[in-house]
Amino acid sequence: MPTVESTIWIEAPLDRVYAIAKDNESFPEFMKDVKSLTVVEEDGPRVVSDYVGVVPQFMLKVRWRQEDVWDDANHVCAFRQLQGDYDKLEGTWKFKEENGGTRFDSFLEYEYNVPTLGPLVSKVIYSIVVKNVENILAAIKMRSEA
DSSP: OOEEEEEEEESSOHHHHHHHHHOGGGHHHHOTTEEEEEEEEEETTEEEEEEEEEEGGGTEEEEEEEEEEEETTTTEEEEEEEEESSSEEEEEEEEEEETTEEEEEEEEEEEOOOTTTTHHHHHHHHHHHHHHHHHHHHHHHHHHHO
16 A cells, blocks of 8 residues: 655744644645535544545546544644545644754555556556645645745
């Protein structure tokens, strides 16, 4: 199963970066790959949201319902797809104070199968997922440092 790990250092306080990451309803305002996002359930640290993402290279929309569980004490979010276009989508976001700013680590494990194309398209999908993760981290960095 493919995994994508990415880290970015953000020149902003931990609490600010964490608050921006936790406010997923605002993602469509500053993340170009997020077409829409609707929070459908909130229960303490657990948030369930419906996402519509776009893959501009293919003019394709990707839809999924995601559960985020936020651990405010440790500045960690564990997330997973509950239903949607991916066969599997789960991971963690970790935020840590570092060098006067914030280190943001993202770990994603996913599976997205296209039965008729199989391995041929797997590398293309992987590169799109990597770029998407990098875009998310960069968008949170830009918003946090503004």
